[in-house]
Amino acid sequence: MENKQQHINTKCVQAGYTPKNGEPRILPIYQSTTYKYESSEQMGRLFDLEESGYFYTRLQNPTNDAVAAKIAALEGGVAALLTSSGQAASFFAIFNIAGAGDHIVSASAIYGGTLNLFAVTMKKMGIDVTFVSPDASLEELNAAFRPNTKAVFAETLSNPSLIVLDIEKFASCAHAHGVPLIVDNTFPTPIHCRPFEFGADIVTHSTTKYMDGHATSVGGAIVDSGNFDWTAHADKFPGLTQPDESYHGVTYTETFGKAAYITKATVQLMRDLGSIPSPQNCFLLNLGLETLFLRVERHCENALAVAKYLEKHDKIEWINYPGLESSPYHALAQKYMPDGTCGVIAFGIKGGREAATKFMDSLNLAAIVTHVADARTCVLHPASTTHRQLTDAQLKDAGVDPGLIRLSVGIEYIGDILADIEQALETV
Numbered sequence: 001m002e003n004k005q006q007h008i009n010t011k012c013v014q015a016g017y018t019p020k021n022g023e024p025r026i027l028p029i030y031q032s033t034t035y036k037y038e039s040s041e042q043m044g045r046l047f048d049l050e051e052s053g054y055f056y057t058r059l060q061n062p063t064n065d066a067v068a069a070k071i072a073a074l075e076g077g078v079a080a081l082l083t084s085s086g087q088a089a090s091f092f093a094i095f096n097i098a099g100a101g102d103h104i105v106s107a108s109a110i111y112g113g114t115l116n117l118f119a120v121t122m123k124k125m126g127i128d129v130t131f132v133s134p135d136a137s138l139e140e141l142n143a144a145f146r147p148n149t150k151a152v153f154a155e156t157l158s159n160p161s162l163i164v165l166d167i168e169k170f171a172s173c174a175h176a177h178g179v180p181l182i183v184d185n186t187f188p189t190p191i192h193c194r195p196f197e198f199g200a201d202i203v204t205h206s207t208t209k210y211m212d213g214h215a216t217s218v219g220g221a222i223v224d225s226g227n228f229d230w231t232a233h234a235d236k237f238p239g240l241t242q243p244d245e246s247y248h249g250v251t252y253t254e255t256f257g258k259a260a261y262i263t264k265a266t267v268q269l270m271r272d273l274g275s276i277p278s279p280q281n282c283f284l285l286n287l288g289l290e291t292l293f294l295r296v297e298r299h300c301e302n303a304l305a306v307a308k309y310l311e312k313h314d315k316i317e318w319i320n321y322p323g324l325e326s327s328p329y330h331a332l333a334q335k336y337m338p339d340g341t342c343g344v345i346a347f348g349i350k351g352g353r354e355a356a357t358k359f360m361d362s363l364n365l366a367a368i369v370t371h372v373a374d375a376r377t378c379v380l381h382p383a384s385t386t387h388r389q390l391t392d393a394q395l396k397d398a399g400v401d402p403g404l405i406r407l408s409v410g411i412e413y414i415g416d417i418l419a420d421i422e423q424a425l426e427t428v
């Protein structure tokens with residue numbers, strides 16, 4: 001059994017899997033789609049959710065479940081569901097409680113993939129979204145709600161703009177309107193921010209980033225705090241508080257209590273949509289999680305050193321890193337992630353787009369990749385890659401400075417990272 005008193009670093013190493021006498025010390029990869037039973041009657045009870053047990057890997061797998069349990073323990077939630085990607089986690093988290101004719105409120109500063117999911121694909125499915133600034137006042141936030149609003153969504157530390165969310169403000173506002181706050185906690189990870197302690201109800205992750213940490217496996221997670229009282233707003237959430245005819249009339253809040261939301265996501269959405277991770281990928285994710293606290297600490301230590309170096313450099317036009325005292329988000333970072341933020345830094349070089357390209361092409365240790373948050377230092381220039389079809393004027397409208405460089409600081413020796421940046425800046 002998991003020990004709630006253990007430090008989070010110990011949970012990274014040990015939570016989720018406790019072998020019995022003579023069993024493998026390391027979490028085995030159960031590379032099996034199916035499970036054997038002695039009688040069809042017993043199998044029937046599993047299908048009716050009257051007994052718990054494995055019957056098909058789309059719904060449950062021992063490897064996947066152990067890793068889900070570890071992530072739930074790290075966030076301090078009641079249970080978690082692993083998905084095949086962070087995108088799937090964001091979709092499931094909303095679709096579990098909102099459908100055609102419903103509405104959500106979302107922070108505007110979110111990952112580009114999530115923005116597309118909400119603004120384009122979920123809109124086609126009949127779910128409307130109102131975007132609000134993560135810096136919105138309470139009045140502006142309140143004005144975004146409608147009678148059919150089912151959730152508020154935001155990132156605790158936004159990718160790539162690095163805005164720190166005022167979690168307590170968003171949570172209390174969501175609760176005043178009878179809906180949960182769902183936050184994407186990918187960038188700080190539970191090592192540096194545990195949103196449930198500040199009132200968030202559901203946490204999502206792209207485990208592809210720091211949790212995996214080695215750029216091996218795309219994956220996602222949803223964690224349920226168990227704290228949101230669905231029955232107090234029963235009319236808003238009939239999918240949880242009324243019988244599910246597709247599951248023999250089970251009412252999730254009655255049968256599963258605090259785990260109602262995550263159980264529905266597993267037995268209904270995962271059953272029907274099937275976005276599961278492979279046991280092999282979950283095994284790799286677990287290896288990443290074992291060292292998460294060590295790596296995240298070094299990522300942040302290195303990033304702060306790079307940010308301080310860049311801040312003083314005369315070729316740097318601007319820098320955004322919430323760990324810097326000069327950042328407008330420093331105070332919020334001190335409150336919500338006092339031990340550090342993340343390893344990603346955004347900055348601009350004097351000379352705009354051209355200087356940025358020259359700088360990046362001159363880097364040796366830092367690789368140009370479309371990725372962030374793994375052990376290797378890497379860099380991306382949105383204006384010449386992900387946003388290259390846009391003019392400078394269009395880029396500014398999209399909130400992306402043409403000179404913006406996103407640097408994901410790795411865990412290499414800091415002297416080597418700084419030396420690489422220094423020689424590249426000399427060429428500009």
Ligand SMILES: *Cc1c(COP(=O)(O)O)cnc(C)c1O
Nearest residue numbers: 085086087111159186206208219
């Ligand atoms: C990468 C990312 C996602 C999407 O995750 P995938 O695993 O790439 O599908 C969602 N949110 C944030 C903050 C991300 O950085």
